[in-house]
Amino acid sequence: MIESHAAILTFCEYPGFILVGQKPRIADFVLHKDGKDEFVVLNTAALGAIDESACEILDPLPLTVVTAEALKPHRQWIDNWLRMLPYVTSNERFLADALLDRIEHHLASPTPLYAIERDALPHDPILTRSAVFELTRRGRLASPDLRTDALCTHTRFVQATTSEVTP
Structure with a gap:
């Protein structure tokens, strides 16, 4: 959906760690759309334990969470x-x-x-x-x-x- 959306000019898979619910997690995508950047998280897979001390958290951007149900x-x-x-x-x-x-x-x-x-x-x-x-x-x-x-x-x-x- 990201690759086919004409308004999305650029995107990057797995750009780094972000905070979701005050816990670090790898963002699935960062994309540039309508002159703004945002992170996208696919909420379809369970996350393993992450050593929080080893994480460098990216600067916050707006966050979109996409569930499996939303993709159906x-x-x-x-x-x-x-x-x-x-x-x-x-x-x-x-x-x-x-x-x-x-x-x-x-x-x-x-x-x-x-x-x-x-x-x-x-x-x-x-x-x-x-x-x-x-x-x-x-x-x-x-x-x-x-x-x-x-x-x-x-x-x-x-x-x-x-x-x-x-x-």
Whole structure:
């Protein structure tokens, strides 16, 4: 969810120790979003004993605790992004701005992925798919299907409006 959120500019896993309930614990993430930094703690695993004298506690930031129960309604969204992110991380450096702009421009109405890939031929379908996923990650495209259905060639994408960018 962090990697796919267009408003999160940077993040770091396990940045160090923070205080949660006056006890030291390793923060799962620190992220930069909407001009502010915050720690995120996943409240899903029991913590082992920590030698408090060996801990260097990071400066306090706002804290968000995410429980396993809170993630359940987002399971399909997370699963889809787990399938999409390898395309983005592997191919983003090969995506020309002209290709990104052309794909975005042609998606004024919801269009299934197979049609986007067909219409972009002779471009490599893998790069086209990577471009669609990167545009979605950047918040320039949205999908009415990614939150409810498994990613497939029938998944539709459309130009994002301001209200669609914020999940």
